[in-house]
Amino acid sequence: MVKPIIAAVGNFDGVHRGHQFLLDETAKFAQSFGAEPGVVLFDPHPRRYFRPNDPPFLLTTPMHRDALLRRYGAKEVYALTFDETLATMPPGNFIEDVLKTQLGLAGVVAGADFRFGAGRAGDGEMLKERGEELGLKVKLVDVISNGSGADKFGSSDVRKALLEGDVQRAAEILGRPWSVVATVEEGRKLGRTIGFPTANMMLGEIIAPRQGVYACRATVDGKTYDAVSNFGRRPTVGADAPLLETNFFDFDSDLYGREIEVEFIAFLREEKKFNGLEELSAQIALDCKKAKEILSQ
Ligand SMILES: Cc1cc2nc3c(=O)[nH]c(=O)nc-3n(C[C@H](O)[C@H](O)[C@H](O)COP(=O)(O)O)c2cc1C
Numbered sequence: 001m002v003k004p005i006i007a008a009v010g011n012f013d014g015v016h017r018g019h020q021f022l023l024d025e026t027a028k029f030a031q032s033f034g035a036e037p038g039v040v041l042f043d044p045h046p047r048r049y050f051r052p053n054d055p056p057f058l059l060t061t062p063m064h065r066d067a068l069l070r071r072y073g074a075k076e077v078y079a080l081t082f083d084e085t086l087a088t089m090p091p092g093n094f095i096e097d098v099l100k101t102q103l104g105l106a107g108v109v110a111g112a113d114f115r116f117g118a119g120r121a122g123d124g125e126m127l128k129e130r131g132e133e134l135g136l137k138v139k140l141v142d143v144i145s146n147g148s149g150a151d152k153f154g155s156s157d158v159r160k161a162l163l164e165g166d167v168q169r170a171a172e173i174l175g176r177p178w179s180v181v182a183t184v185e186e187g188r189k190l191g192r193t194i195g196f197p198t199a200n201m202m203l204g205e206i207i208a209p210r211q212g213v214y215a216c217r218a219t220v221d222g223k224t225y226d227a228v229s230n231f232g233r234r235p236t237v238g239a240d241a242p243l244l245e246t247n248f249f250d251f252d253s254d255l256y257g258r259e260i261e262v263e264f265i266a267f268l269r270e271e272k273k274f275n276g277l278e279e280l281s282a283q284i285a286l287d288c289k290k291a292k293e294i295l296s297q
């Protein structure tokens with residue numbers, strides 16, 4: 001027989017340590033009722049719906065986010081389409097029509113500061129009261145401190161760190177390095193001519209981190225390589241839309257069309273305009289040396 005599901009509700013962009021804590025609490029709570037832990041989230045991210053003109057801000061693509069949620073314990077991930085119907089739905093209807101009837105959940109778990117429904121009118125207390133009236137198990141989880149004060153782990157703290165190139169801070173909040181998962185696209189095929197072929201990735205809806213050069217780890221087919229990446233417009237060869245380009249160390253094989261994951265370990269330098277490809281390639285050789293030093297520590 002299929003086990004009932006008790007699900008954590010939220011956006012879960014980035015699946016940071018706060019989310020991971022919520023998933024752990026959900027697993028314990030579910031187990032105490034013989035249920036399995038799941039997640040209910042909104043797609044697209046509500047911020048995209050309310051502020052359609054904002055620049056890309058996601059920390060994870062939906063596919064990467066769902067894979068992480070499962071890695072941290074979710075057995076089911078329900079993605080609710082965030083459209084006008086959901087945006088204008090009174091909180092009581094969200095609990096009864098969506099959580100209880102449409103998804104058939106046995107229970108829900110939310111952060112104590114969770115707000116939901118039209119005008120963010122629903123809060124944790126209401127979720128507990130109305131949910132329990134409808135026979136749902138409801139648990140509210142206290143916000144955890146990140147140790148540096150009153151604020152909690154948050155997706156927006158990771159965004160801020162990435163905009164500053166502070167990938168160490170991002171990793172502290174995420175509990176692992178920030179990474180981009182995307183498909184390798186063809187570029188201008190110049191990289192190989194200067195001795196540094198680079199796997200090119202467009203970030204799409206993913207947040208643009210600080211432009212510049214990073215020490216990275218890159219994974220293809222389950223194998224991880226030390227690497228160096230440039231995220232920028234490549235002013236030396238003519239300004240372009242920002243692109244993530246990664247040179248894998250000790251690797252020589254075709255990556256076009258392959259899905260790769262690039263983890264950001266340390267910011268090395270700003271992107272610069274060089275007087276020609278020779279100067280650029282000499283600098284990239286130095287970048288590789290520095291990246292190797294950092295990655296071997
Ligand atoms: C580690 C690294 C650092 C780079 N730094 C710069 C830079 O400072 N300025 C720049 O214009 N391009 C920089 N690039 C981008 C190169 O211009 C780019 O890789 C080259 O033009 C190849 O382009 P392609 O992939 O389209 O063939 C860097 C690339 C790498 C791998």
Ligand SMILES: Nc1ncnc2c1ncn2[C@@H]1O[C@H](COP(=O)(O)OP(=O)(O)O)[C@@H](O)[C@H]1O
Nearest residue numbers: 186187188189191192197198248253254255256
């Ligand atoms: N060590 C490596 N690091 C990155 N890409 C490599 C490496 N070795 C081979 N490649 C291949 O070379 C391609 C990049 O070569 P490059 O000349 O920079 O062309 P493009 O402009 O299409 O990115 C990658 O997409 C991949 O298929």
